[in-house]
Amino acid sequence: MTGAGEGDTSFKCGFVAIVGQPNVGKSTLLNKLIGQKISITSKRPQTTRNRVIGVKTDDRVQIIYIDTPGLHQHSGKILNKYINRAAINSLIGVDIILFMVTAKGWSGADDKVLQKIETIGVPVILAINKIDKLAQPDMLLPQIETANNKAVTFTQIIPVSASTGEGVDELAKALTAMLPDQPLMYPADQVTDRGNRFMAAELIREQVFRQIGEEVPYSVAVQLESFKREGRMLRISAVIWVEKPGQKAILIGKQGKRLKSLGTRAREEMEKLFSQKVFLSLWVKVRENWRDNERALNNLGFGNE
Ligand code: GDP
Numbered sequence: 694m695t696g697a698g699e700g701d702t703s704f705k706c707g708f709v710a711i712v713g714q715p716n717v718g719k720s721t722l723l724n725k726l727i728g729q730k731i732s733i734t735s736k737r738p739q740t741t742r743n744r745v746i747g748v749k750t751d752d753r754v755q756i757i758y759i760d761t762p763g764l765h766q767h768s769g770k771i772l773n774k775y776i777n778r779a780a781i782n783s784l785i786g787v788d789i790i791l792f793m794v795t796a797k798g799w800s801g802a803d804d805k806v807l808q809k810i811e812t813i814g815v816p817v818i819l820a821i822n823k824i825d826k827l828a829q830p831d832m833l834l835p836q837i838e839t840a841n842n843k844a845v846t847f848t849q850i851i852p853v854s855a856s857t858g859e860g861v862d863e864l865a866k867a868l869t870a871m872l873p874d875q876p877l878m879y880p881a882d883q884v885t886d887r888g889n890r891f892m893a894a895e896l897i898r899e900q901v902f903r904q905i906g907e908e909v910p911y912s913v914a915v916q917l918e919s920f921k922r923e924g925r926m927l928r929i930s931a932v933i934w935v936e937k938p939g940q941k942a943i944l945i946g947k948q949g950k951r952l953k954s955l956g957t958r959a960r961e962e963m964e965k966l967f968s969q970k971v972f973l974s975l976w977v978k979v980r981e982n983w984r985d986n987e988r989a990l991n992n993l994g995f996g997n998e
């Protein structure tokens with residue numbers, strides 16, 4: 694057995710898929726569980742587009758978390774079909790499903806996601822997130838009762854706050870207890886399956902979601918052009934693709950102010966992640982309707998997960 698502590702005979706390892714409707718806090722929870730930013734987050738639904746894996750290893754257990762894009766309501770665009778497919782595919786072969794709702798109450802959209810996972814036949818743990826927003830803790834009780842009356846029997850129901858970290862250790866313990874005995878699958882020091890280029894592009898997209906209003910972020914894709922080490926500095930350049938000239942103007946802003954502010958925040962995040970000085974250049978370009986163009990999507994790395 695590799696990696697397990699000295700003299701260890703049992704090591705647990707397995708996959709946990711984090712599933713729930715958009716905006717319940719899946720990516721925030723993943724980052725908290727791993728203790729590092731792996732998946733980008735924003736106030737807007739459908740920020741996550743790709744499956745992202747976060748790996749947490751200690752001397753007795755390795756938990757491999759899969760952050761799924763929220764299952765989209767169909768909008769017809771090919772991009773959304775790809776995203777739905779990635780979300781469903783990522784559930785195949787997992788050991789546990791971590792189903793997330795928020796403390797605000799159970800909605801019809803939550804039921805739809807639940808319907809999709811109940812056929813998979815894997816144990817489901819329910820995390821009720823955003824409990825920091827509750828005025829009083831006993832407001833959770835009716836929601837736990839609602840959960841207990843669902844067709845799926847939850848192995849456990851655990852209230853958490855992905856933001857403050859409340860309940861997150863307890864959740865990790867509950868997940869660990871359910872994992873099979875087997876050796877680790879990823880090297881103990883690996884925290885994600887995504888490379889530096891993907892992470893850099895995502896940090897740019899995160900700032901677009903956080904700083905640009907309305908529908909524009911949904912029309913944005915980020916493509917890394919270069920990622921080069923130069924002495925003690927990283928030189929990164931990227932294209933921000935949009936679908937219309939008007940969107941380009943919005944992203945750039947008056948006298949380039951918007952783009953500059955995006956770039957600054959993204960660069961700061963990159964410097965944190967890579968522990969290195971970063972020189973970042975950004976270009977905004979238009980590619981009409983890329984979200985519905987198979988070839989453009991494949992060029993941007995969609996459709997092959
Ligand atoms: P996802 O779409 O399910 O991945 O959701 P995100 O992780 O992107 O989170 C959506 C929004 O909810 C972000 O603005 C988060 O900061 C916020 N959020 C996530 N978890 C919590 C929580 O426990 N408490 C509060 N107050 N906000 C949260």
Ligand code: MG
Nearest residue numbers: 719720740741
């Ligand atoms: Mg997300």
